Amino acid sequence: MRVNLLGPVELVSAGGEAVRVGAAKRRTVLAALALELNRVVSGDRLLALVWDGAPPPQAKAALQGHIAQLRKVLDDGVSLVTRAPGYVLTGDRDAVDVFRFEDLIAAAREADDEAAAAQLTSALRLWRGPVLADVPADQLREAVSARLEELRLVAVQDLASRLFRLDRAGEAVSGLREAVDGHPLREPLVARLVLALHRTGRQAEALELFHRTREQLAEELGVDPGPELREAYQAVLAGDAPPPSPPPSPPAPVERPTAVPAQLPREHRGFVGRDAELCALEEALTGQDSAIGLLVGPAGVGKTALALRWAHRAAGDFPDGQLFVNLRGFDETEPLDPRAALVGFLRALGLSDSQIAADLEDQAAQYRSLLAGRRVLVVLDNARSAEQVRPLLPGSSRCLVLVTSRHLLDDLVVTEGATSLQVQTLPEQNAEDLLAAALGRQRIEQEPEAVAELVELCDRLPLALRIAGARLASRPRWTVQSLVDELRDEQGRLSGLSLEAGRGVHAALAVSYRELPEAAARLLRRLGLHPGTDLDSYTAAALMDINVVTARTHLRTLAYANLLHESMPDRYSRHDLVRLFTHQLAATDSEADNAEATSRLLDYYLHVADAARAHLSDHVRPFAPPAHRPASSPELSSHAAALEWFTLEEANLGLALDIAQGGGQHQRTWQLALCLDAFHFRRGNRLDRLALCRIGLSAARELGDAHAEATFLLRLGSTLADMGRIEEAVRACTDAARLASGDRHLELAALANLGYCLMADGRLDEAQERITEALELAREVGDTRSQASGLNNLANVLLAKDRPEEALRHATEALGLFGSVAPTKAHTATLHTVGAANQRLGRLDEALESYRAGLALAERLGDRYQEALCHRAIGDVLEQQESAEAALPHWVSALRLYRDLRLADADDLARRLDPTPLHPNPLHPAPR
Known part of the structure; x- marks a missing residue:
C-alpha cells in the first residue's frame, strides 16, 4: 500500500x-x-x-x-x-x-x-x-x-543539464516549459528552456522567451537578466548551444564540497550530570528522519553545555559534518541575521563568496540543495524565534538539527515537529559536583553544610554556581561559608553572582526582560511586589488592575521567555533568583504605583479568602466589600473548591498577612487571620491556629473592634482547649461571652465554646448548663446547624457522665438536623459521637458503621483532625472484633495524622503500637 x-x-x-x-x-x-x-x-x-x-x-x-x-x-x-x-x-x-x-x-x-x-x-x-x-x-x-517544490525545480534543472549532455534536449522541453510557466522569473529554468528550444530548432521561440522574461524582470523586479540567462541568449544568437555551466545563483545543484565541516565548539569543562536529559535526547533524536531537537530553559541553566555534550557524542553518526552557529538571540547585541548564519554555513560547505546568492530565500535554497541526501548535524544555539531558525533547517531527511533557546519556540513544535525538552536546574548532588569541579573535592568536603546552602542560594543554576565557584577559586583564603554569608543578603545576592565584566545572572535576566513587550514587562515588575514564589492569573490580574484573560496572555509571554514556568494549569512559579530580580525591577516604579498595586493584591486575597471561608465555616458574616474589588476572581462554588484554593494559596495568604500586619493595616490583618483560621480549623492545625488567633486578637484590640475581639477570643479558647490548656481556654471563652453581649449569634457561639472548654476541664455539670443554654438560644434564633452542634456537645457530656443511651439519643437527633443542611466539621464530629455511644453500649457493628461514615465525610471535607479520630476509633473497634493486626493500618494512619497535626495524642498511640522503646518500630524512625 x-x-x-x-x-x-x-x-x-x-x-x-x-x-x-x-x-x-x-x-x-x-x-x-x-x-x-x-x-x-x-x-x-x-x-x-x-x-x-x-x-x-x-x-x-x-x-x-x-x-x-x-x-x-x-x-x-x-x-x-x-x-x-x-x-x-x-x-x-x-x-x-x-x-x-x-x-x-x-x-x-x-x-x-x-x-x-x-x-x-x-x-x-x-x-x-x-x-x-x-x-x-x-x-x-x-x-x-x-x-518540496524547491527540490522539484532543482530536479527539473538537473534533469535538463543531464539530458543536454546526453544530446536528448528535446526530452527536457515539456518539463522545463511547465516549470517556467509556474516560475517565470526563475532565471536558471528559463535559461535551460531557451537552450532546449534552440537545440531542438526553435530559435524564434527561444528568443521570444528571452525577451518576454527580460521585460518581466524589468517590470516586476527592476533588474536585468543575470549572467546565465544572458549566456543562453548569446548562444542562440551565435547558433551555438553548449551545455550550461553550473549557475552561480540558486537553486542549481552545487557539487559536493571536498571539505567536511566540523564546527562544534569544545565542550564545557566541568560538565556534570544531565544523564536523564541526554537519554531523552538520545531516545527522541537517534535514528529519526528529519529530527529537530529543541532545548529550552531559563538563562544560565546550561542549555548550550548540554547541547554540545550530546552533539560531541553523536558527531560520529554524521560523517558529512557538523555545523554550529550562535544565533545571539539573547546577547547584548542584536540577534544574528539568518542571512549571516547562512553565509557562514554555505562557506563551510564549500561555496565561494561569488557563488553565494544575495537574498535570504535563495541562500536557504542553496543550503538545502547542498545538504540534500547528506547526513549533517546542525546545532543552532541561543535562538530568539522560530523565524530566525526556519531558514536554517535543512531539507534533507538525513540531517538532524539541535536548537537551544530561552523561548519555548512552540512554532517549531507545531509546524516542524520539533521535540521539545525543558532543561531544569541541576539536582542538588550534581550542583555540588559542579562546585567540586571548580574548587576541588577536598575543599567541598570540608564544609558540607555551607556547600549545601550555597547550592540553594544559587538556585542550583549552573551559571550562578560557576560564578560562585570562580569567585571562591580565585580567593583561596575564603571559606565557602564566607561567600554564603555574603549571598544570604537578598539585596546583594544578584550582584554577588556577577563577574567584573558585567556578565552574570542579573545581566542574563536583564536581556530577557528588555526583549519583553511593554505590558508583559510591566507585569514582571509588578511580580516584584508579590511576596510568594507562585501565583495564578487572577492574582496577576489584581496586581495589574486588568481582566484575567489579558493577564493570562502576559503570563504566557513570561513563561514563553522562561522567566516564569507553568507549574500547573494557570499557575506560574519563578526561581528565587528571578524573584530577587523582580524585586529590583519593582523599585524602578513609583512608590505610589507600588503602594496601590500592593493594596489591590491584599484586597484580592481578602475578597477571595472571605468567599472561600463561607464554604468552610458556619455562620459566616461576609466582610464589607474591599476598597479595591477585583475585576476577576475564581468561582469557588463548593466546599471542595474552597479547600483546594486555600491549600494552593496558604503560603501566599500567610505572606499577605505579614504585609498587612507589618504595615499596621489592622482591619486587613484580622480579616486575613480569620480567613486563614477557618482553613486551619478545618485542617486541624492547632499550633498555626493559635498563632493566627493571637495575631487577629491583637489587631482587633488595636482597632477597638469588640466584635472582632470576641470572635478571636472564642477561636482562641477552642484551640487552647484542644491543646489541653483548659484554664486559659475557659478565661478566653468567658471574656468572649462578656464582649458578645447584645449579639445573639456571637453569644450563642460563646456559650457553646465555653461549654466545650468546661467539658474538656472535667467540669461536666457546668458544661451541661452552658451547652443547654446555647441549645435553647439556638432554637430561639432558629439556627439549625447550631442546634445540631449543641445536641452533639450535650451527647459528649452525657458520654463523659457514662450515660451512653441518652448520649446516643441526642447525637442521633443531631444527625437528623445535620441532614437538612450542608455537611460540616460538626456533622463529622457527630458521626464520631454516635459511634462512641454505640461502642460504649457494645454495639460494635453499628459503631464501626458510624466511624467509617465519619471518616469518609472527614476525608471529603479535608478535616484531618476528625480523620485521625475516626481512624483511631475504627482501629479500636477492629481490635475488639478481630485482632490488633486488623486494627494496625488504621492506627498507623491515625498516628501519622496526629504527628502531622503535632497533637499530644501521638505519643499515647505510639506507646500503644510499640510499648517497648528499645525495639525499633517503623512508626518511630531511629535517631540519626
Missing part, C-alpha cells in the same frame, strides 16, 4: 487500486502522519495541524474517529499505531511518494548521466499536482510545500 502526497492525497492498494479515504480532515490526518513516517506525532500536534492551530472543543473526539477509520483501510505493510503521546504511521520509505522522490533525487547526484536522467525522470513523474492539493490545513501544507 502507498500514500501519495505529491498532489491530492491518495491511498493506493498494493494492486494499484485507489482506496477511498473520506473526509478532508481524515486526508489531513493521513498526510500529517505520512510526512512523519515512523515518527510519533503527538495528539496535540495533530490537533493543531489538522485544525490549523484552532481545534474546536470536539476536535479530540473527531480525531479519534478519523484514526479509527484510517486503521480500517490501511494494510499491506502500512499501519497506524497508538504510541504515547500520540500516533505513528509505520512502513517502508517507499510507501510514501515524498520519500521515494527524495531518495531518487539523492541517488541521482551520485549517478552517471544516463542513470541520473532515469532516476530524475522517475522522481518527477511522482508529481500529480501541488503538494497536498486537496488538504484544507494551510499550516501543514505550507510547512512542506516550499521545500
